[in-house]
Amino acid sequence: MPIAIKMPALSPTMEEGTLAKWLVKAGDKIAPGDIIAEIETDKATMEFESIDEGTIAAIQIDEGAENVKVGTVIAMLAEEGEDVEEAAKAAGSAAAAPAPSPAPAAADAAPAPAASSAPAPASAPAPAPAASGDRIIASPLAKRIAADKGVDLSGVTGSGPRGRIVKADVEGAKAGAAAPAAAPAAAAPAAAASDVAMADETRAILDARVPHSVSKLSGMRKTIARRLTESKQNVPHIYLTVDVRLDKLLALRSEVNKALESQGVKVSVNDLLVKALGKALIAVPECNVSFAGNELIQYERADVSVAVSIPSGLITPIVSDADGRSVSSIAKAMKDLAGRAKEGKLAPEEYQGGTASLSNMGMMGIKQFEAVINPPQGMILAIGAGEKRAIVDESGEIVPAMVMSATGSFDHRAIDGADGARLMAAFKELVENPLGMLA
Template sequence: MEEGKLAKWLVKEGDTVSSGDIMAEIETDKATMEFEAVDEGVIGKILVAEGTDGVKVGTVIAVLAGEGEDASAVSAAPAKTEAPKAAPKAVEAAPAPAASAPAPASKAPASKEGRIAASPLAKRVAADKGIDLATVTGSGPNGRIVRADVEGAKAAPSKPAAAAPASAAAGEAKAPAVDMAPETRALLDDRVPHSVEKLSGMRKTIAKRLTQSKQEAPHIYLSVDVNLDKLLALRGEINAMLEKQGVKVSVNDMLVKALGRALIDVPECNVTFAGNELIKYARADVSVAVSIPGGLITPIVTDASGKSFSQIAKDMKDLGSRAREGKLQPTEYQGGTASISNMGMMGIKQFSAVINPPQSTIMAIGAGDKRPWVMPDGTLGVASVMTATGSFDHRAVDGADGARLMAAFREYVEAPLSMVA
């Protein structure tokens, strides 16, 4: 992370905070993070307005006055970090109700600007369930609404959609709602109905990193066809045993382990090219591509070679769920030693994935389908077969080593008992 958006302040100047209190919400390119106070004190000055985009890591966003310090004496004009005087919109949280006075059942804490104090996850759950946060009582700090408050609330009746303005002619191009860069304006064709929207932080990061990958890393692609019959049979037996535990292992969970084992067998592919050095990893941490609204994120299964199928399944269920909610911690999606991207469930038979920098290896998994197959006894039969394509950074990985990794991966998939022996 190099920069983020200061989405919302949950405190205002003059507020007293304690260690652990949530002070602000920070939007990174992948998730919304809650910014906690690390000490107690009084908010002396807010230096970056909420809603400010592109705030660099390390920027001073506020000044906290400790015990014995005068909050009013804080300089009003710190260099380069002062927000415009009209810009800050401090959130004033409603005081928590006294124990003897029952909290009102239909009023949520709100700021002077009418915004309701609620966690990002509570807002997402409310939006999914159609719940009006104004009708929810918050149980969090200063009456803030948290997820548990929303999950027990009832959905509000839906409102009829507003009719479209009569003056809007069918097919008429709408005026862009954003300030466009000159290069964007030069590409517009006003003869075609269109809209223009700002790129999200996630989309900007994806564009930057994949462009970097394609420009800097000379890709080499190696494909193999893999017989899935034994792996599918073993998966059925494993899931029958795990049914009482409520755990279900997916094909992708098993492929993650197969890649992890192959990376340990062929460490020449479990590396990072660092210019003048080559970083070699002794553990296989596999980044798994997960599609989320607005982009892609790669939560990491640490030590994929050493974990059981059931543990990988549990990890992926948790990581995937929190990834879609925007609640992953940076350490859970930053790093990894190699990646896997599976588009088989979308019916894609074969594709070549772009390397996830600074890694040197990514495995692209296509759909498994019935194909003619030469059986071990030499007869022609039918088998469930998928195509796997490895993309390798040729600066770090030789073609022969990439081929060894693909062969090892295929062997583990075609003889899956070797992964549990």
């Protein structure tokens, strides 16, 4: 009997995903453990392993299809000794019966009836009938790779269904300058064509008089929007800021890096700040908590989630046991995690969880900011840029010093202001006297 291969749930929160790439085709034999597809979730692109043995009888969902619900049959597998053609026929009849949710390729085709049902803005001329090539149809993964490589998608020929541009098409393309903007008169039909696929709420706020483009939100951007909105609506934030001297930390970093040079390890300021936050969370355990409604969860280890910006949004890989690890171990872990995060190759357990977060925008010149808590965590530390400031030292003299501002955002349901202040004081002490974090 044919085996249905279904869209897997690659993380506890995954409800749908994009079938980024098939690594097998109909007729291929597979065994347990073989990688058969790449699935793009809301946070990463992950490999999908087969757990069965047999021959791929039919591919049910095309490569590049978006919003494929978990549990949807994506392929059929003929077992050993089973007739592959019969299994393929069974797959075809099974697909016809339940009428699965429409593949994005069909939506991208934008059939003519939909165009006539969508009212065009009064200021724009009625769109002329357009070929499917008037709009660039590409998978989210292909768009992200194109942005990274500087590839102009308008010059790429798609090999996916209905000419859809997929990952392989972009990887083989050469980087080039974006196509020049068309004259306003020529741009009007394209803008009108893009209106066909717009949601009503998008069209309602759009000022069609201003040149524009409209793109669908990626799964990651939708998740970020939903979670941060929920955080600001449901979590009462309290913000506490301290100014921290960095001179001793910078001197220690220089000495540590000289000692580690032969090992090829380079410790960043951010690595040391992760260590300092981990130690501070253990020193003030009242802040290493999660609010759970009727209970308070207190953690005995500090797993620090570190915000990393990637082309499609923001992800927070976790440095586990940040309080107990050496700074060289933290540096190695962060280099590996950040690199794989940008490639979309993190496993769910590497970015889901954590007991607190750290977000550093100092390298972008941001002096001070207030970060949004990442539930169910109880706090997040926002790091600003280090800068030369005039301060009054212990002897009362005005001297120059390298100073940064750090702001803690705390869930006031779980963490009292006094405990938050103790955490900020402990963090400041560790950074200003960094030998304490190495002891």
